[in-house]
Amino acid sequence: MVHDFPVRVYYEDTDMAGIVYHANYLKYIERARSDWVRGLGIDQRALREAGLVFVVRRIESDYLAPARFDDELQVRTTIRSITGARLGLHQEVTRAGKALFQAEVTLVCVTLDGHPARLPAQIRGLLH
8 A cells, every 4th residue: 555645845844954854854754644544534533532543653764865945745655564553654755756765654553541552443454
């Protein structure tokens, strides 16, 4: 399963050198994940009302090349692994097909008080 999400670099995304500030890549991949989950039909508000949320457990990232103001970027999200309570994703930010940033992201499902929880079966079914 692959999900592509477009991102435009705005002036506010850049640092004094005119390149995308490193932390903004994390915002880009978060937006892409939110769009992907919504596109799967997962209602995160309803999930939260049921007492469960997704949280980022780990991110390992590599900055490969800079993006600049007004660049058109793509964030590609692919599933690496699914277990009872974890979801492993690979996310890559590209410009015209060239990789600029990539991350391995581990998401976990937890209760509202932070205890680990299994991914609901209907959500695991959507991800396979």
